[in-house]
Amino acid sequence: MPAIEIDALEKSYGDVKALSGVDLTVPEGSFFGLLGPNGAGKTTFINILVGLVRATGGTAKVFGHDVESEYQAARDCIGLAPQEFNVDRFFPIREVLAHKAGYHGISKERARNRAAKVLKRVGIYEKRNTRFDWLSGGMKRRFVLARALITNPDLLILDEPTAGVDVQLRRELWETITKLNEGGTTILLTTHYIEEAERLCDEVAILDSGRVIDVASPETLMNRGTDDIVVKLRDSPTAIPDLTSNDDRIVTVNLDGRRIVITAHRGGLVAPEIVRKLDASGHEIIDLEIKRTSLEEVFVEMTRSDERESTEMTAP
Numbered sequence: 001m002p003a004i005e006i007d008a009l010e011k012s013y014g015d016v017k018a019l020s021g022v023d024l025t026v027p028e029g030s031f032f033g034l035l036g037p038n039g040a041g042k043t044t045f046i047n048i049l050v051g052l053v054r055a056t057g058g059t060a061k062v063f064g065h066d067v068e069s070e071y072q073a074a075r076d077c078i079g080l081a082p083q084e085f086n087v088d089r090f091f092p093i094r095e096v097l098a099h100k101a102g103y104h105g106i107s108k109e110r111a112r113n114r115a116a117k118v119l120k121r122v123g124i125y126e127k128r129n130t131r132f133d134w135l136s137g138g139m140k141r142r143f144v145l146a147r148a149l150i151t152n153p154d155l156l157i158l159d160e161p162t163a164g165v166d167v168q169l170r171r172e173l174w175e176t177i178t179k180l181n182e183g184g185t186t187i188l189l190t191t192h193y194i195e196e197a198e199r200l201c202d203e204v205a206i207l208d209s210g211r212v213i214d215v216a217s218p219e220t221l222m223n224r225g226t227d228d229i230v231v232k233l234r235d236s237p238t239a240i241p242d243l244t245s246n247d248d249r250i251v252t253v254n255l256d257g258r259r260i261v262i263t264a265h266r267g268g269l270v271a272p273e274i275v276r277k278l279d280a281s282g283h284e285i286i287d288l289e290i291k292r293t294s295l296e297e298v299f300v301e302m303t304r305s306d307e308r309e310s311t312e313m314t315a316p
């Protein structure tokens with residue numbers, strides 16, 4: 001059974017269509033990314049899943065439970081680490097966690113144990129008697145993750161979990177959530193750090209203006225972009241060596257003195273061919289570099305061209 005099953009989901013706020021017919025399936029156990037520019041509808045999508053916003057059309061199910069008609073069952077499967085901090089500020093954080101567990105029907109004793117366990121897991125156990133207000137920004141992020149984990153959720157929703165944190169903490173958070181996913185927790189992640197999605201997600205959906213414009217693995221999406229293979233030769237060829245014959249993956253070849261820049265799809269696979277051909281034609285290679293396109297570049301291109309289309313469509 002899929003962790004999330006969305007069918008023709010719509011949400012309008014007056015004239016604004018935050019979601020206009022989203023279909024999406026997130027398989028159980030996957031690490032799934034939801035990417036999109038500001039205002040694409042990501043938060044609206046998450047808020048519908050957790051019952052904070054009511055859809056104006058379509059259906060959403062979490063582990064088979066409809067998020068409206070079976071709200072409690074659906075909600076009990078989800079741990080949410082929201083973008084904004086909305087935490088009781090005046091209690092020691094271990095108490096905040098124990099309360100939350102109690103609210104979900106976990107006994108006092110077990111709640112205390114679970115609170116200790118999740119605080120250890122995110123690495124702030126030594127701060128257990130501190131109020132939320134007194135934590136550093138990075139610790140607050142960790143705490144919000146701990147709170148999402150307190151009910152041992154099957155689906156963990158992380159809304160920009162590493163926004164504004166330093167590189168070190170980002171890596172630590174990545175490690176923590178990767179372990180959770182390896183342990184079987186399905187993860188839905190939104191992020192503006194596209195590199196984060198590239199590293200962590202096995203599948204991503206690109207959302208733009210309330211529509212899913214693509215769903216694929218980061219690898220598949222990156223293969224749509226072009227890579228640059230930069231070769232430095234010992235000699236300076238007088239003409240561009242013939243590298244393109246029988247290879248439609250190659251887009252352009254440019255010669256600049258001893259440097260040849262080959263722009264190609266799937267640069268990693270094309271490069272050995274290039275090396276062979278140059279070698280066969282008597283050129284000695286002294287340096288080779290493959291600059292892979294990033295998911296970021298493909299993402300920017302996809303969402304930008306979409307914007308262009310929509311302006312063209314609305315142009316008089």
Ligand SMILES: Nc1ncnc2c1ncn2[C@@H]1O[C@H](COP(=O)(O)OP(=O)(O)OP(=O)(O)O)[C@@H](O)[C@H]1O
Binds near residue numbers: 018038
């Ligand atoms: N309560 C609301 N009332 C009116 N419009 C809203 C409301 N919530 C969201 N919207 C609109 O719906 C659209 C989608 O917003 P949403 O917050 O879901 O986008 P997002 O992808 O999460 O953006 P961001 O990356 O900036 O967080 C936007 O045009 C936004 O202005």
